[in-house]
Amino acid sequence: MNFKPKVLLVDDEPNILTAIEFLLEREGFVISKAYNGLEALEIADATIPDLIVLDVMMPGMDGFEVARHLRQNSKLDDTKIIFLTAKGAEQDRKNGYANGGEYYLIKPFDNDFFVSTIHEIMAYG
Amino acid sequence: MSLGVVLLCALLYVGILFATAWRVDALAKQGKSRLMRNPYVYSLSLAVYCTAWTYYGSVGRASASGLSFLAIYLGPAIIAPLWYFLLRKMIVISKNQRINSIADFISARYGKSGHLATLVTIIALFGVIPYISIQLKAVSFSIDVLTEHQYPYFKPDAPLLADATFWVMLAMAVFTMLFGARKLDPNERHEGLIAAVAFESLVKLIAFWVVGLFVIYGLYNGLGDLFTQAAANPETARLFSLSGAGVSPTSWTMYMLLSALAIMLLPRQFHVAVVENTHPRQVNTAMWLFPLYLLLINFLVLPIALAGKMILGSSAPSDTYVLTLPIHEHLHILSLIVFIGGFSAATSMVIVSSTAISIMVSNHLVLPMLIRLKLIGQETTPRGASTLLDVRRVSILGVLMLALLFLKSIGGSYDLVSVGLISFTAVAQFAPSALFGMYWRRGTRKGAIAGLWIGFLIWAYCLPAAAIAEAGFLSQSFITDGPWGISSLRPYHLFGMEGMDNISHAAFWSLLLNTGAFLIVSLYTQPSALELTQANIFVNIHRYVAGEEYDVVKRAAKISDLHRVMGRFLDPSHVSAIFSNFEKENKIKLDQQKNAEPELINYAETQLAGIIGASSARLAIGSVAKEENITLEEVMQVLEQTREVLRYSKALEQKSSELETTTRQLIAANEQLKALDRLKADFITTVTHELRTPVTSIKALSKILLDYRAELPEEKLQSYLNILVSESERISRLINQVLDIEKIESGTDEYLPTEPFSLDEIVRTTAGGMAQLFRERSIEFTSNIPEETLEVAGNRDRIVQVVVNLLSNALKFCDAREGRVSLSLQKAGSEAVLRVADNGKGIPPEQHVHIFDKFTQLNSKTEGKPQGTGLGLYITRKIVEHHGGSIKVMSAVGAGATFEVRLPIYPSNT
Known part of the structure; x- marks a missing residue:
């Protein structure tokens, strides 16, 4: 692997970020972190990540809204978005896809499944 | 021409009338006659408006003052389009209320007032008797002319029985008694009578046209020739213009107004237009047909007048031109036809007027008196129904006798038109109370009485009284100088008013003051409950009547009134038995002061009818419930239907x-x-x-x-x-x-035991226990707790929780580097006040309420969520509230936050 994919992690729970950061760094991704939606938009615009892992229930701007804003930024056309959330209802899942998410993962997650999913998405889109 | 021939013709004509009326009545009895539902018959019956006044008088008037005769036909023609609202509403109201005369109409509107009914009847009598008398005069006068004044029977000074007019009157009375008071009909409909009247309207129109055509084509070579000759004659030429004829615009307007009112308010017009009406739809036809009739019958007036003036001049009275023109040409058959036309105009008016008046006189003058005098409705008196009919018949005869007496005393000196207009002015007095009453709910009985009295008195003063003076029964100075020389009271120049003819003058003042009194008194008096009910029915009749079908009568009376009336006829124990029986049957308790349901009124009436006869019961109950004209069968029907329906719907309700x-x-x-x-x-x-x-x-x-x-x-x-x-830890805390x-929330928390405990001690202990935590994080912690004991009742452990929660929050949110937290407890009146302050970032004001809700946490932009569940402050608030206290936060962004808890001190300050 010649280049390291850039991943932006967005969650208001620092401990969850700690865990994911470890898992993805181990796989060779370059990690940046944001604790809320606005921060996420700033960082995404500046770094143009290949993948964004996005929580939904966050104070202020929620994950769906963040995704809509991200999708309006043409610089991020190739960026993939994965929702990682405790909101597991069918309607939430549909909302996720409707707002531009590629994948919808439910908390709590299985580490191995999580990592392999990320790889799959990076490989096939 | 011999008297015999004339009388024979008259008798023949009356015979035809009898036959017509008889036949129609017979058909109607079998329910076969559709004549009454025919709108053309209805419209023709309205033409009873055209009396001998029209027939003879118009020509007289036209030969004196040209087109001025038209005013009294233009009035009705102009108002006819308004009938769609006015007359139809009148009809629907009258059918709904079983109204059978104009007196009934006005009295019903103002709470079924007996006083008003009597007053209207009296005014109508004063107004109509002279009017009837001139019809009699016209008939006898026309016979006199036709027989070329050979007989002495037509002189006003002839003894009563030797006066032909008496016999004419008697014949009319017999006809009216036969067809106008043949039976007691709840609807007061007289099919035969109306058929005869409609027939007469045709006869008079045809006869008038026959003579008109004779004049135009027999005496002249068509209309053009007649008018050319008339224009050439200075005596007749002036008649072509209004001003030349000496008619002022004021008079013209006044006459139109008077006639527009008279067409609805004259007792006979009200009778044919409203009482005899079978469906409001008929009005739609009458609206155009009746004005057309007026146009036709007036079309030839001017030619005849002009011809009469040119050919006869003053050799014959102008009122007789219609008759004297053919006589002058020695055309006997034609003059007989003319006579029959005039005869029919007079008889129809007399018959309908006396029928209408007799209903009013018997219902509103005689019967109330008889009931009050207990001459009717007693077991010893004859059955009510036949008595009632007798009263009607006597009334008819009485009215016609009065008319004849009037004629024989002073009526002879008056011409047809003046008497007609005086009559119009009298009935015009009904206008404010009758017409406003249909559209203005505020009009009261007292207002109507005031208006009618004032209008009537002014009318009587300005017209009949003055006429009596003119006839020489009073000093002439009454007219020229006013009574006692007061010139502002001169009957033809009231309050110094000049420039109006006598009729217009009287109409102006009487109507103005009548209307004024009605409006002002109405505004300053309160209507009774019954008046309000009636006003509501009159004004909003379309809410009470579905479509235009006639509805079942609704009656209203106080139960105590019913009691009183029935007590007039029965002994008290019997009355009580009737009422308690009703209570038992319907399982209700009657309140004497309440209004009786129609059901009860009908019940009372039926009970009464069983003993004293239907008519008397109707009248008796009518004296409080004012619904005389309902048959026993109808009462039974209504009773049967409504009782069932009412009971059922009450239960449903x-x-x-x-x-x-x-x-x-x-x-x-x-x-x-x-x-x-x-x-x-x-x-x-x-x-x-x-x-x-x-x-x-x-x-x-x-x-x-x-x-x-x-x-x-x-x-x-x-x-x-x-x-x-x-x-x-977070999970276990959350759990x-x-x-x-x-x-x-479920209330299972143990707030008992409610023994008081000392709050200051709890705060001191808890603060001491937490002090170690503050020291560990190098946060400056100060506390200020009083020495005195502050006792609070409730759950000790929960209060400890409150203090811990507040201090933990402060610990969590105070400034990270130089944290300062202070605690204070003090007494404020009957409350203990605990304050915990930190020096953290503070809380924006819009969050001050929300932070005490479940799962509300303040979030920081950069650090994510603080460690907490979002339930601490919610629980704190709940605990404080359960102890009867309150919690609030005082804070501004960047200035730290102070939480204040107030708890009631035990024992609470009494």
Whole structure:
């Protein structure tokens, strides 16, 4: 692997970020972190990540809204978005896809499944 | 021409009338006659408006003052389009209220007032008797002319029995008694009579046209020739213009107004237009047909007048031109036809007028008196119905006798038109109370009485009284100088008014003051309950009557009134028995002061009818419920139907109102449950989410530790283990708090024992215990707790929880580097006030309420969530509230926050 994919992690729970950061760094991704939606938009615009892992229930701007804003930024056309959330209802899942998410993962997650999913998405889109 | 021939013709004509009326009545009795439903017959019957005044008088008037005769036909023609609203409404009201005369109409509107009915009847009598008398005069005069004054029977000074007019009157009285008072009909409909009247309207129109055509084509070579000759003659030329004829615009307007009112308010017009009406739809035809009739009958007036003036001049009275023109040409058959036309105009008016007046006189003058004098409605008196008919018949004869006497005393000196207009002015006095009454609910009985009296007195003063003076019965100075020389009271120049003819003058003042008095008195008096009911029915009749079908009569009377009236006829124990029987049958309790249901009125009437006869019962009950004209059969029918329906619908109503209440309660309860359910669901969703978050961290990190322990550096290992511990603590804290909330909200929390405990001691102990924590984080902690004992009642442990929660919050949110927290407890009146202040970032004002809700936390932009469940302050608030206290926060962004808890001191300050 010649280049390291850039991943932006967005969650208001620092401990969850700690865990994911470890898992993805181990796989060779370059990690940046944001604790809320606005921060996420700033960082995404500046770094143009290949993948964004996005929580939904966050104070202020929620994950769906963040995704809509991200999708309006043409610089991020190739960026993939994965929702990682405790909101597991069918309607939430549909909302996720409707707002531009590629994948919808439910908390709590299985580490191995999580990592392999990320790889799959990076490989096939 | 010999008297015999003339009388024979008259008798023949009357015979035809009899036959017509008889036949139609017979058909109507079998229910076969559709004549009454024919709108053309209805429209023709309205033409009873055209009397001998029209027939002879118009020509007289036209030969003196040209087109001025038209005013009294233009008035009705102009108002006819308004009948669509006015007359139809009048009809619907009258049918609904079983009204059978104009007196009844006005009295019904103002709470079925007997006083008003009597007053209107008296005014109508004063107005109409002279009017009838000139019809009699016209008939006898026309016979006199036709027989070329050979007989002495037509002189006013002839003895009564030797006066031909007496016999003419008697013949008319017999006809009217036969067809106008043949039976007691609840609707006061007289099919035969109306058929005869409609027939007469045709006869007079045809006869008038025959003579008109004779004049135009027999005496002249067509209309053009006649008018050319008339224009050449200075005597007749002036008649072509209004001003030349000496008619002022004021008079013209006044006459139109008077006639527009008379067409609806004259007793005979009200009778044919309203009482005899079978469906309001008929008015639609009459609206164009009646004005057309007026046009036709007036079309030839001017040519005849002009011809009469040119050919006869003053050799014959102008009122007789119609008759004297053919006589002058020695055309006997034609003059007989003319005579019959005039005869028919006079008879129809006399017959309908006397029928209408007799209904009013018998119902509103004679019967109230008879009932009051107990001459009717007693077991010893004859049955009510036949007595009632006798009263009618006597009234008819009486009215006609009065008319004849009037004629024989002073009427002879008056011409047809003046007497007609005086009559119009009299009945015009009904206009304010009758017409305003249909559209203005505020009009009261007292207002109507005031207006009618004032209008009537002014009329009587300005016209009949003055006429009596003119006839020489009073000093002439009464007219020229006014009574006692007061010139502003001169009957033809009231209040110094000049420039109006006598009729217009009297009409102006009487109507102005009548209307004024009606309006002002109405505004300053209060209507009674019955008046209000009636006013409402009159004004909003279309709400009471579905479509235009005649409705079943609704009657209203106080129960105590019913009692009183029945007591007039029966002994008190019998009356009480009747009422208690009604109560038992309907399972209700009657209140003497309440209004009786129509059901009860009908019941009372039927009970009474069984003893004293239907008519008397009707009258007796009518004296309070004012609905005389309803047959026993109808009462029975109404009784049968309404009793069943009423009872059934009452039961339904009760049931449905019970159901409604229950439904409303159920809906409310359901809403409450739904809201609770939503809250519960929201709570569970939030709690689940709050649990998932730490579980996610724990699961991911513990798996990492399990899989990659070997490759983890020591500090990471340490940090991950710390996270595991704190997240586990977070879970257990959350679980404890959820349980707390459950306890608090379900009310199972133990607030008892309520023994008082000392709050200052709890605060001191808790603060001491927490001081170590503050020191560890190098936060400056100060406390200010009084020495005095502040006792609070409730759950000691929960209060400890409150203090701990507040101090933990302060610990968490105070400034990270130079943290300062202070605690104070003090007494303020009957409350203990605990304040915990920190020097943290503060709370924006819009959040001050929300932070005490479930799962509300202030979030920082950069650091994510503070460690907490979002339930602490909610629980604190709940505990404080359960102890009868309150909690609030005082804070501004950047200035720290102070939480203040107020708890009532035990024993509460009494």
